[in-house]
Amino acid sequence: MRSLGIIVAFLSLVLASSAFAASAAAARGAAAAARAEFAAAVGMPGDSARGALLYRTCAACHAPNGGGTDNGIVPAIAGQHARVLIEQLADFRSGERSDATMEHFGDRQRLAGPQALADVAKYVSQLPPVASGGSGDGAAVERGAGAYGRACARCHGAAAEGDAAKRVPRLAGQRQVYLSRQLHAAAERRPRMRAQHAQLFKRTGPRDLDDLAVYLASLMPIAAPR
Ligand code: HEC
Ligand code: HEC
Numbered sequence: 476m477r478s479l480g481i482i483v484a485f486l487s488l489v490l491a492s493s494a495f496a497a498s499a500a501a502a503r504g505a506a507a508a509a510r511a512e513f514a515a516a517v518g519m520p521g522d523s524a525r526g527a528l529l530y531r532t533c534a535a536c537h538a539p540n541g542g543g544t545d546n547g548i549v550p551a552i553a554g555q556h557a558r559v560l561i562e563q564l565a566d567f568r569s570g571e572r573s574d575a576t577m578e579h580f581g582d583r584q585r586l587a588g589p590q591a592l593a594d595v596a597k598y599v600s601q602l603p604p605v606a607s608g609g610s611g612d613g614a615a616v617e618r619g620a621g622a623y624g625r626a627c628a629r630c631h632g633a634a635a636e637g638d639a640a641k642r643v644p645r646l647a648g649q650r651q652v653y654l655s656r657q658l659h660a661a662a663e664r665r666p667r668m669r670a671q672h673a674q675l676f677k678r679t680g681p682r683d684l685d686d687l688a689v690y691l692a693s694l695m696p697i698a699a700p701r
Contacts, residue, residue: 508568510565512569520593523601525591526594530599541553551607551650551653552599552602553605554603555637556637559645560599604645604648607649607650607692616689619683627687631644632645646694648691651689659681
């Protein structure tokens with residue numbers, strides 16, 4: 476009886492470790508698939524007329540003008556750099572970034588492949604950016620500006636305009652509630668953003684994260700270059 480127990484324990488150990496290895500391999504496979512899809516989509520000239528048709532599904536949540544929702548649940552995406560949009564969509568598809576809603580609405584049934592990613596990204600990047608109307612209190616904006624200059628500007632740009640070539644998202648004019656939620660989630664290492672950021676946000680501290688969100692929402696977004 477005792478030896479049976481040992482065998483059972485041994486077998487479940489083997490099973491558990493192989494399941495772990497399989498899920499790690501699946502995650503690596505998904506990440507590789509997202510990189511391949513991103514590379515293919517970025518190399519394609521997007522067709523914004525086709526993108527407009529695809530965007531009909533998206534408009535239900537992101538609004539027809541791409542401005543997102545006032546409650547901060549759905550982010551503004553209008554005028555974001557096309558390369559950034561393609562990468563974000565590819566990340567949702569691979570599970571690199573997790574959000575049940577976007578994994579569903581950005582899946583292959585709605586956006587069939589790299590060409591569809593390129594088309595919808597082209598269309599969204601050409602929508603005029605929508606100001607979030609954030610008007611946080613002046614002191615928080617000022618503190619946020621300071622924190623931004625110290626920790627973020629070197630990558631995201633002096634005016635938070637992002638960098639298309641390096642695929643750094645524009646943050647100017649993003650909605651405050653959304654940003655705040657996203658920065659806190661990243662600091663707590665929920666899988667929304669890459670590890671590099673998680674560490675930076677953790678060091679930044681919760682009050683600075685809120686100030687950063689207030690500051691960024693107060694900026695006028697600048698259109699992505701065509
Ligand atoms: C049912 C609502 C819904 C639909 C439909 C939808 N989205 Fe989203 N989208 C969201 C939510 C919610 C988020 C925020 C996810 C998060 O918190 O990480 C999001 C995030 C995004 C982001 C990341 C933006 C950022 O700054 O991080 C992009 C890009 C995006 N959506 C594009 C699209 C496109 C393109 C479509 C259509 C093919 C689409 N979405 C359809 C709800 C939706
Ligand atoms: C070393 C360069 C670098 C620094 C410093 C940096 N970022 Fe980023 N950031 C990136 C890149 C690249 C991405 C896109 C890929 C990703 O999500 O990791 C990004 C993505 C983001 C996003 C996600 C946008 C989205 O919805 O996908 C937010 C929000 C953000 N950064 C905020 C900040 C803030 C706030 C700071 C300063 C505290 C900061 N970043 C500092 C490079 C940087």
